[in-house]
Amino acid sequence: xxxxxxxxxxxxxxxxxxxxxxxxxxxxxxxxxxxxxxxxxxxxxxxxxxxxxxxxxxxxxxxxxxxxxxxxxxxxxxxxxxxxxxxxxxxxxxxxxxxxxxxxxxxxxxxxxxxxxxxxxxxxxxxxxxxxxxxxxxxxxxxxxxxxxxxxxxxxxxxxxxxxxxxxxxxxxxxxxxxxxxxxxxxxxxxxxxxxxxxxxxxxxxxxxxxxxxxxxxxxxxxxxxxxxxxxxxxxxxxxxxxxxxxxxxxxxxxxxxxxxxxxxxxxxxxxxxxxxxxxxxxxxxxxxxxxxxxxxxxxxxxxxxxxxxxxxxxxxxxxxxxxxxxxxxxxxxxxxxxxxxxxxxxxxxxxxxxxxxxxxxxxxxxxxxxxxxxxxxxxxxxxxxxxxxxxxxxxxxxxxxxxxxxxxxxxxx
Amino acid sequence: xxxxxxxxxxxxxxxxxxxxxxxxxxxxxxxxxxxxxxxxxxxxxxxxxxxxxxxxxxxxxxxxxxxxxxxxxxxxxxxxxxxxxxxxxxxxxxxxxxxxxxxxxxxxxxxxxxxxxxxxxxxxxxxxxxxxxxxxxxxxxxxxxxxxxxxxxxxxxxxxxxxxxxxxxxxxxxxxxxxxxxxxxxxxxxxxxxxxxxxxxxxxxxxxxxxxxxxxxxxxxxxxxxxxxxxxxxxxxxxxxxxxxxxxxxxxxxxxxxxxxxxxxxxxxxxxxxxxxxxxxxxxxxxxxxxxxxxxxxxxxxxxxxxxxxxxxxxxxxxxxxxxxxxxxxxxxxxxxxxxxxxxxxxxxxxxxxxxxxxxxxxxxxxxxxxxxxxxxxxxxxxxxxxxxxxxxxxxxxxxxxxxxxxxxxxxxx
Numbered sequence: 090x091x092x093x094x095x096x097x098x099x100x101x102x103x104x105x106x107x108x109x110x111x112x113x114x115x116x117x118x119x120x121x122x123x124x125x126x127x128x129x130x131x132x133x134x135x136x137x138x139x140x141x142x143x144x145x146x147x148x149x150x151x152x153x154x155x156x157x158x159x160x161x162x163x164x165x166x167x168x169x170x171x172x173x174x175x176x177x178x179x180x181x182x183x184x185x186x187x188x189x190x191x192x193x194x195x196x197x198x199x200x201x202x203x204x205x206x207x208x209x210x211x212x213x214x215x216x217x218x219x220x221x222x223x224x225x226x227x228x229x230x231x232x233x234x235x236x237x238x239x240x241x242x243x244x245x246x247x248x249x250x251x252x253x254x255x256x257x258x259x260x261x262x263x264x265x266x267x268x269x270x271x272x273x274x275x276x277x278x279x280x281x282x283x284x285x286x287x288x289x290x291x292x293x294x295x296x297x298x299x300x301x302x303x304x305x306x307x308x309x310x311x312x313x314x315x316x317x318x319x320x321x322x323x324x325x326x327x328x329x330x331x332x333x334x335x336x337x338x339x340x341x342x343x344x345x346x347x348x349x350x351x352x353x354x355x356x357x358x359x360x361x362x363x364x365x366x367x368x369x370x371x372x373x374x375x376x377x378x379x380x381x382x383x384x385x386x387x388x389x390x391x392x393x394x395x396x397x398x399x400x401x402x403x404x405x406x407x408x409x410x411x412x413x414x415x416x417x418x419x420x421x422x423x424x425x426x427x428x429x430x431x432x433x434x435x436x437x438x439x440x441x442x443x444x445x446x447x448x449x450x451x452x453x454x455x456x457x458x459x460x461x462x463x464x465x466x467x468x469x470x471x472x473x474x475x476x477x478x479x480x481x482x483x484x485x486x487x488x489x490x491x492x493x494x495x496x497x498x499x500x501x502x503x
Numbered sequence: 504x505x506x507x508x509x510x511x512x513x514x515x516x517x518x519x520x521x522x523x524x525x526x527x528x529x530x531x532x533x534x535x536x537x538x539x540x541x542x543x544x545x546x547x548x549x550x551x552x553x554x555x556x557x558x559x560x561x562x563x564x565x566x567x568x569x570x571x572x573x574x575x576x577x578x579x580x581x582x583x584x585x586x587x588x589x590x591x592x593x594x595x596x597x598x599x600x601x602x603x604x605x606x607x608x609x610x611x612x613x614x615x616x617x618x619x620x621x622x623x624x625x626x627x628x629x630x631x632x633x634x635x636x637x638x639x640x641x642x643x644x645x646x647x648x649x650x651x652x653x654x655x656x657x658x659x660x661x662x663x664x665x666x667x668x669x670x671x672x673x674x675x676x677x678x679x680x681x682x683x684x685x686x687x688x689x690x691x692x693x694x695x696x697x698x699x700x701x702x703x704x705x706x707x708x709x710x711x712x713x714x715x716x717x718x719x720x721x722x723x724x725x726x727x728x729x730x731x732x733x734x735x736x737x738x739x740x741x742x743x744x745x746x747x748x749x750x751x752x753x754x755x756x757x758x759x760x761x762x763x764x765x766x767x768x769x770x771x772x773x774x775x776x777x778x779x780x781x782x783x784x785x786x787x788x789x790x791x792x793x794x795x796x797x798x799x800x801x802x803x804x805x806x807x808x809x810x811x812x813x814x815x816x817x818x819x820x821x822x823x824x825x826x827x828x829x830x831x832x833x834x835x836x837x838x839x840x841x842x843x844x845x846x847x848x849x850x851x852x853x854x855x856x857x858x859x860x861x862x863x864x865x866x867x868x869x870x871x872x873x874x875x876x877x878x879x880x881x882x883x884x885x886x887x888x889x890x891x892x893x894x895x896x897x898x899x900x901x902x903x904x905x906x907x908x909x910x911x912x913x914x915x916x917x
Contacts, residue, residue, distance in 0.1 A: 090900075480829070
């Protein structure tokens with residue numbers, strides 16, 4: 090059968106899907122409300138890290154444009170306050186991760202997509218356009234939730250425990266932060282106030298630091314999500330430095346305060362994300378379906394960097410099924426949903442529990458990771474495999490069993 | 504963790520599960536309401552065929568006691584009435600199937616299970632016993648639905664389209680039927696009246712024929728589910744022969760009427776099955792679960808012989824997860840449910856649509872199979888892979904796409 094695929098949204102999900110389809114000679118049209126130039130000139134959209142499995146997919150799709158090791162990082166540094174001394178430890182990835190400013194990344198992939206015969210149409214789409222689009226395409230993939238479109242897919246209440254953001258966010262690109270050695274991302278925790286993630290990232294001006302402040306509502310850091318850089322750049326920077334020194338000292342210690350500033354005035358994003366999982370199938374007309382992907386399917390808080398990675402994972406599953414299946418019907422949608430649910434739901438659930446105050450077992454696990462390298466490296470690699478992480482963390486019994494097993498292995502190895 | 508597994512029911516699901524657990528040094532107790540001797544002496548329980556994938560599992564479990572080719576059959580013969588001439592064609596399995604009277608099979612596997620350290624307790628269990636059993640075991644598997652126990656698991660309405668049996672059944676073991684050459688099972692259809700499946704089967708007296716009459720309620724064959732052999736053996740046999748001659752002539756033609764009789768007076772089972780899929784997870788106590796397996800999880804009409812095969816498939820998935828998982832909690836139950844749902848639900852849905860009057864596409868497919876060997880062999884092998892069959896049959900578009908693709912392949916090969 091001829092398969093004409095309409096994709097709403099030019100994010101990671103839409104582009105990885107479109108690129109795979111073009112690799113397999115399948116008709117793909119991406120509809121986006123912004124041109125590649127508008128995306129490139131726009132505000133910082135996120136601080137997404139791509140883990141090794143996502144980089145594997147980029148290689149497979151022929152869009153691994155950032156293979157140079159200088160763009161990669163190899164570990165997660167952890168820094169926990171709250172005790173008599175800070176708990177510091179490092180988990181090493183089996184294979185490196187990288188973060189590329191999506192204002193570089195997405196336009197590059199849009200150009201790749203067009204060069205390979207993909208069509209890009211620039212226009213805003215809302216729910217009232219779906220019926221018309223159902224006539225143009227054999228399947229509609231909705232991966233952008235701008236406007237009301239995402240809400241056409243019903244909320245999956247059993248997978249959506251929150252009705253408001255659990256963190257007030259400040260994400261921005263900074264100069265003046267020395268990298269760790271070895272180069273890694275750093276996750277610093279200030280109990281009751283929030284987390285800070287420091288990610289080496291390729292920007293328009295070269296390598297810099299993305300700081301993602303995950304601020305607990307009501308805590309001492311919440312104001313970071315509201316103070317305005319453009320109203321008072323120096324005051325903004327002074328406030329950030331003061332908060333860093335108090336709450337995230339190991340990151341502060343790597344800052345050259347004279348050089349510390351936003352890389353550019355629009356390299357900043359503030360706000361909050363309400364995590365949600367949505368039912369992903371919508372019948373548009375007799376036998377014609379829309380399927381949700383990316384953030385429309387599952388929105389996670391950025392705390393654990395899962396969003397872009399599960400979007401890419403799901404996009405390739407969706408693409409594989411489109412290429413190989415004989416019909417784009419209810420059964421097709423079911424197969425896609427079944428294949429992607431394990432990883433996507435695990436990423437969502439894991440992120441959601443990490444937004445809560447830590448349980449005794451999570452506290453014990455953190456302590457155990459600080460002196461058990463096997464455990465800590467496994468935790469770190471599982472950023473690629475959230476379903477494995479969830480198998481370890483889904484209940485107190487699982488966390489205890491994991492710690493006990495790895496403690497035994499460490500003892501045997503010693 | 505120590506894992507003490509309690510299994511209610513000594514059918515294929517309970518025994519394959521128990522045998523796998525004992526292979527992996529896991530504690531397993533089967534609780535059944537009948538001893539092996541009582542099962543062996545009892546009434547015919549079914550006419551289950553084991554397809555190649557089930558035989559593979561039997562090999563893996565070390566219970567492949569019937570490897571001699573004389574017990575196997577290699578094809579499905581099809582015979583469709585209703586047209587000006589009967590439609591006759593044969594699909595060949597890639598690897599053979601076999602049917603062993605479960606009154607031989609189950610007691611042999613019970614002995615294997617006990618010889619390998621499994622415990623068998625003989626007593627009737629009902630819902631009120633579950634709380635007590637939750638104290639004895641870390642996980643309870645409910646694979647026998649006798650009494651009210653099965654109904655402790657809620658009906659999954661979206662997968663259970665029927666509220667009563669769709670066929671009135673007569674299953675019995677007969678002497679006096681010549682085998683086909685090559686040896687195969689035969690599926691004969693008398694439109695509006697029902698199907699007859701003739702299966703070569705190993706009985707206590709050697710190889711014989713299992714006839715499974717699937718009679719449409721209100722049709723000319725329905726009475727076969729009610730007439731009593733023990734009240735009038737000769738009249739019973741005369742009625743059967745008359746019905747066979749009229750409705751299933753190609754099976755009748757293989758009968759030596761002088762030798763045609765039940766193999767033994769209790770080699771007969773009559774009644775009807777209401778197909779049902781049940782939610783398979785029940786929390787018994789804080790963190791302690793019961794999970795449904797076998798017929799309790801999914802009861803299918805025996806038309807397509809799926810029951811024992813999906814029971815075995817699910818049992819081994821359940822066993823693998825028990826052995827490898829760190830906890831027998833909600834997450835464990837979810838993983839089991841996700842892994843087994845594709846095949847089990849496909850077997851259920853495929854069987855359920857074949858109980859309905861055939862659609863135009865199913866009629867066309869039948870005709871196409873009669874002159875396209877590739878298509879017919881694929882349909883036949885898919886008795887092992889109901890999820891593949893469902894991918895072909897789930898919608899009119901899928902059936903048409905399958906026929907078109909295989910017609911092309913046949914044309915290219917010619």
